[in-house]
Amino acid sequence: MKAIIRKCFPLLLAFTVSAPLLAQSDGTDSIVASGGGADCKRIYESTMQYYKALAHFLPSGFKYHDQLPTHQFLKLSGDGCELFDTVDLYQRVVSLHSQKIAIMLPFNRWPAVTHKALISHIKTYVASQGLDPEKNLVWLDTGGQIQTMQEQLAQLVFSQHISMVIGGATTAEAPVLSKWGDRLRIPTLILNKKFDPPRSRFVFRLGPDNKQMAASLVAYAEKRGFKKIAIIMPQSSRDGSFADALVGSKKIETIGPLVYNPSDYNSIDIIFKRLFHLNDDSRKPEMLDLVNQFKDKAKEEGVAFDQKGLMLPPEVDVDALVIIDNFKNVRHIAKSLHFYGVKHLPLLGIPKWRAPELVDQEEENLSGAVFVDYVGSYKNLPYNIKADTVNDENMIEGSEASRVDLELVVNHAVAAAVFALKGPKAPRFALYKRLEQVQPDDKAFFGAGPIFKPDHESNWPSFLFSVGGGKLQALQGSSSAAKPKSKPL
Amino acid sequence: MLSNLLQTLKSILTERQFLPKRWTLIPTLIGSILAITLVSGISLIVWLSSAGLFEIDESKLDVIVNYEHSDNSLVFDKSGKQIGEFFSDYHVYYPYAKIPxxxxxxxxxxxxxSFFEHHGLDYKAIARAGVSLLKTGHFRQGASTITQQVVRNFLLTPERKxxxxxxxxxFALQLERRVSKERILEIYLNALFLGQGSYGVAAAAxxxxxxxxxxxxxxxxxLIAGLFQSPTRFNxxxxxKAAKKRQLLVLKAMVANGFLEPSDYKKWSTEPLVYQVPASMNQSIAxxxxxxxxxxxxxxxxGKFKGKGLRITTTLDLSLQQELNTILQGxxxxYSTAANALINVKNPKESMIEAASLVMNHRSGEILAMVGGRDFxxxxxxRALKAKRAPGSCFKPLVYSQALMGGMNWSDMTYITPIVIQNYRPQNYSNEFMSESTYFNAFYRSINTPVVELGSRIGIKKIIETARKxxxxxxxxxxxxxxxxxxxxTMTDLAQIYGTIGNDGNKPDPFMIEKITTRNGVVVYEHKAAPVTRVLPPAVAYMMTMAMQAVFRFGTAAKYPEFASYAAGKTGTTNEAKDNWFCGFTHDITSIVWVGTDDNYAFSGAVAGASMALPIWARMMERIKDRYPPLPFEMPEGVVKKRIHPLFGFEDANGVEMPLLEGxxxxxxxxxxxxxxDTGSFRDALDW
Structure with a gap:
């Protein structure tokens, strides 16, 4: 008996340790068909080889535990399909998880105040959901470095056996993380706004979506009867995808995006002179007439004639101007339109417009301007996110804006992950199904319907605001505008 | 003729045709003499009458009797030092008692x-002249007394008739009866022309x-004594040579009359005569x-003052003026740098560069020093009073003052973009579009577009009206x-603007003449201070002053931060630097400097108010500070100071101290x- 116990002890230990990690699987959860052979090799090629690839990112001296299925698998030479229970092992590897949510973000990119506040907030939220932040959350600072992120991912998978990953905040990290998530069959929530997730059961994109916001703006423009809009944006802009989405909508004729250097006003001058036909060759005779007219007038009045001050009246053949830039440059651009004789041209914009400084001084050309955002009123934010408003409920101090954005998005991702974890125990690879079903707590903010659309894109609302009278006003019925159609995976 | 007459008479009488022989000779002689005398007398009377002797009007002598000597009008600085004199003819009056x-x-x-012995005529001299006349038929020998010369000078023509x-x-006889010898001599020695535009011996000296x-x-x-006979011939x-000959004659006469020792004659006759025309005080000081x-x-x-011997007390501070002269000339x-920077000028010369300056006590209105150009x-x-030049940015304090009165705060922020007003599209000096600034920062960095914006909101007419005030x-x-x-x-216009601000918002009343009196001290004019006219509230004047102090701390005059504690100022540079200004003030003194060319030549980019006018102003201010130690600018009630971010206008402990109205x-x-x-972006945490 003693000998049997001695022999079986390691197995017993392995079972004891991995019992909470192993989730029950039902037949539908099983992505591993029983039996070996072709399935084994298929599974290895589609999934298991990537575990081995990820293992290369483990540090030298990494301690393997023979009892753990993931470590056992790594010890297999080749696909191990010649062994009878290899497929079972595969099953256990992709199922094993520790009820831990990994949050991998480039914290060093944000001010220390912001990420400390974010971590604290998320911990509070997780605790409020009946989970233990110390046990159920793991935080990693990727530093925005791919190598670091992969090394960290390896640790998360082989050491901590995480259940889900939330990350991919940067355009560099997002595709890499999503590929790992897909290949390793680990539910992965990508946060980068511009990322187009691959069609994968395991990868989800959560957060504001430039395409969606652009669609909202286009819908608004259509409603206003705009047929043609000009788009201008600064060089090295991070909102190129917004511009692309506007151009790609094909519902309204677009000019541009016309690109300028915000540090060099001359580049803006060139754009406006072109856009408003101020230097067109066809208008040279008109300019000559104007010069002569003012020359005569100056002579009559006995004053010096300065041709530099003369400009033809603008020819405005667009219905609106979209400025894909932050509020600071928007103020400059809106004000400088007067210089070209352009007044009351409708202006449209993006979330980066939203700051108290957009409206704290009256600007005629901004009156009635509209911009789209992914945050509604700051007064009643979901997840108990708090922010002190400035002047009205739609504005907060700029220094708070990034914190609120991050808390909102990360908390929403964590909420989805927590929902997926809290249900009946399921193998890790099957958690994606839970994610597909998760509904937002705060329907007032996020609207009705699941957090994710069938294509695993975020079902994030858009909000339109108009500018005027020193305030921002939410346009009625503007939230959750047209959702692009998506096919389920 | 007489002998012939006698001969004829004798022959008539000896012919016994008319009278008995013996007993009628003597009566006949007597009668003849009487007849001749009568006829001669009548002829003389007739002749004297024809000469106008009986038409002598004694009242004509009044002009001599009542003679008031002409005198140059003298000009003094504020402490009584003479700085100049005005005259049409050059007079320097010396009372008789003071004449050496x-x-x-x-x-x-x-x-x-024998002036002091005769009564107007020297008969011996007349007799000598008469003999000379009979002998030669001409007046060759002068017999005029001093009295006669005075009469001739004042009343008669100089012809020899x-x-x-x-x-x-x-007239001479009559004059002697009415006026004392000393007075006649005094008039003679002060009133007669002695060459080189001078009247009187002191003027001649x-x-x-x-x-x-x-x-x-x-x-x-x-030499001077010899000039009386003919100031032209003996000039x-x-x-x-003629002058020297005449001088020797005078010296000999002095020896002959016992006024000079014979031994002195040799000495003084060989003593060199050094003629000098002194530099006109008028041209050298101010x-x-x-x-x-x-x-x-x-x-x-x-116009009624030439030769009246007025005493004009001015407001000039002579010492300060001299220092100013030295600085501008030095x-x-x-000027050399400026000349090298001239563009589109063939053969540019340093002498083409001009400068002007004005110093005024804006509290009292006294003009303390003035330089109208480099070389009179x-x-x-x-150029300090009459040149009309564009002031450039030196005009900005007027616009900002008006804006402050209209409710603008220095901490208010503006976006600096191109603007247009009435087809006027101003450029910024250093192309600062797409930046932000508080008005405070925009002022001391002299950014253009904010001023135009403010001005167009206020209205140009209103600004011009304030300037007028x-x-x-x-x-x-x-x-x-x-x-x-x-x-x-003009420069004085600018002095009014800066003086108003420096004078706590009260318009200064500049003046240059304190008082004018006659040479006897009778006041004919005295400056009276105008009633105080408030143009700006004290709070606005103070806020404007602080902004101009910031020009020294952070702005276009930051090369001279040491002035910030007690002075305020503004640079001004017009297009192509044709005019380069610095206008500044302390608690009491406003001073302005301009550098440019009379022909409005342009300069290359190296030249500006800060590089041309400011260094001169700084040197001047060092002198002004010594003579008029500056008091601190007093902050009036209702103004507070806060530290504000200079660009974005929020309260910032590391910001720039700005004056604001309370509340x-x-x-x-x-x-x-x-x-x-700081980051170049906003709300892009998920856009990386």
């Missing part, structure tokens, strides 16, 4: 040695020798100022360019603009 005795003796020796001589004699009468040596006295500057004084005096007294390196002898045009006299053009100082004005100013302690400035 040797001068009197020399004149008497050569002109009228017997009739004129008789009249002269008659100045004009011939550059000395006062008291400083003349006997050889020089002799030493034109006829030195020529432009004096020019202006003359003009003003003319205006006040309506700034050659600046080259150009008398007073401050005392600007030049008509400003009601166009947008005026807001950036494109409308020409006004920013309410926020941060700005999203800081995030954009």
């Amino acid at each position: 005795p040797l001068m009197v003796h020399a004149v008497l020796s050569i002109e009228d040695r 017997l009739s004129r001589k008789i009249k002269e004699a008659a 100045q004009r011939h020798f550059g000395k006062t009468l008291d400083d003349l040596g006997p050889h020089e006295i002799a 030493p500057h034109k006829n030195p 020529p432009f100022f004096l020019d202006a004084i003359q003009e003003q005096t003319d205006k006040i007294l309506q 700034s050659k390196s600046i 002898s080259r150009s008398q045009f007073n 401050m005392g600007v006299k030049t008509e400003l053009k009601p166009q947008a360019g005026t807001l950036l100082g494109g409308s020409e004005m 006004r100013g920013p309410t926020r302690h941060e700005s999203t603009l800081t995030i954009v400035r």
